[in-house]
Amino acid sequence: MPSPNDNRLGDYLRNRRTKLDPASFGFSGRRRTAGLRREEVAQRANISATWYTWLEQGRGGNASADVLDRIAKALMLTEVEREHLFLIGLGRPPEVRYRGNDAITPRLQRLLDAMAYSPAIVRTAAWDVVAWNRAAAAVLTDYGALPPEKRNVLRMIFCDPRVRAAQFDWDSVARFVVSAFRADATRAGAAAEVQPLVDELCRSSPEFATMWRDNEVQTHGDGVKRLHHPVLGPITMEYSAFAVDGRPDLQMIVYNPATAADLEQVRSLIGRVAAIAAE
Template sequence: MSERPTAFGADEKRLGTYLKDRRGRLDPATFGFPPGRRRTPGLRREEVAQRAAISPTWYAWLEQGRGGGPSAQVLDRIAQALMLTEPEREHLFLLGLGRPPEARYRKDGGVTPRLQRVLDTLEPTPALIRTATWDVVAWNQAATVLLSDFGAAPPGERNMLRFIFLDPGMRAAYDHWEGVARFVVSAFRADVARAGAAAEVERLVEELSRESPEFKAMWRDHEVHSHVEGVKQIRHPVLGRIAFEYSAFAVDSRPDLSLLIYNPTTREDAERIAGMVGPSPARNLK
């Protein structure tokens, strides 16, 4: 990271203006800084730099539009120093790097009643929400019918990899289980790395490596793939063969969560699923 001044550009100016505005909204006393005699409200530049563990000169250049392009790590430290909310942090990255930040792992993976209602509205199309570490935190009834009874598993064991490798029913649902499992492992590895959650999945990886020789071998291959969309076919014990297209979507304001929708490829398959999906359970409408 260079600390030499660079040309003053439009992007740098917008970044500097935003930083100055956020800095001016903070109360120095909240962070233990003496109020003293301040010409302007908020924290001083050197105080933000101190909280972000960066050079005061470098931070001053950023506000003046002369600091060049900051790294994602620097922007993350500045976001923490300025106590930015998730939307504010995303805006900071868009100004500083031209892209949103990568998804960050959050231990609290619960969903709001509103997100659950979105899943229920998608009936009879199976849909679920998973974390960056592939824990299933919400699903609709169609997902229970087509994929697995997630609610029957203890909350701490509702992980997609655990279902794929340790659930005989899910293993039997795929004609080419090994190919599906290998792809899931490679996509899981990519998502975990992107979220910086390697430490959080160590116990899961150890458990699966111990319980499943197939997982242990696949994990050692270090393959990486994205898991955005595709086509799958399963063999359901009651409905028979079902083909569906799956798509993954980011959840607005929760980049650590993904919404997965499994759309049947034919009207006949959709009608068969709908025939097994009863009325949705009552949800909190607050």
């Protein structure tokens, strides 16, 4: 068990700087130890060499978030390494920096595709659907047939009559979507990035504008979704939301048919869609 005198921050900083190649940063000269010198890290971070030395020695007190962020950049830390630095230096993670990258990994797409009869999507903090599986295309929406700007869940809920008609209780669904969207955007640090979408929807949908002004927030979590499917008729699915590790801007939503009858309906529909595609 660590003792109160352990200098976790200093140990981590020292370890990280010894992993760096001085030549790649333009530093030269003979060295007794590997990596960057303390004054070189301080120079790259634009802080006092004395202050940085004290941090490594555990004598500098608590560094500010700004100082830790500059040190993270100086040491070329990855996002997970930067988060670890903040946790041991300040006892909390850094503020989220919105990445705005819609790309997903091939591995995540393979995970979606492995769920043959469970519709699954990946959406951004702006609720743009950026990945989906065959079951989602058959049961929810054929996202591939839409231009990217039309694959936004809020635009579909508030501006697409077909999607609106598919909801058993549109008002409850819409309020849930707005409140969860607000929470997701804030959590991902994307409030400024989603503002144009909010302004657009406030202009095009008085209902959205009213719900947005209510300032309600809630998590997506899990629950039950009921749909009036145009082919299957009434269908019920249980859904769960999952965070994508290392991507606070993405969530994966998986819908599982709630009963054996619902599963058989989904299985039948996917089979019909596949048969039509093969013709």
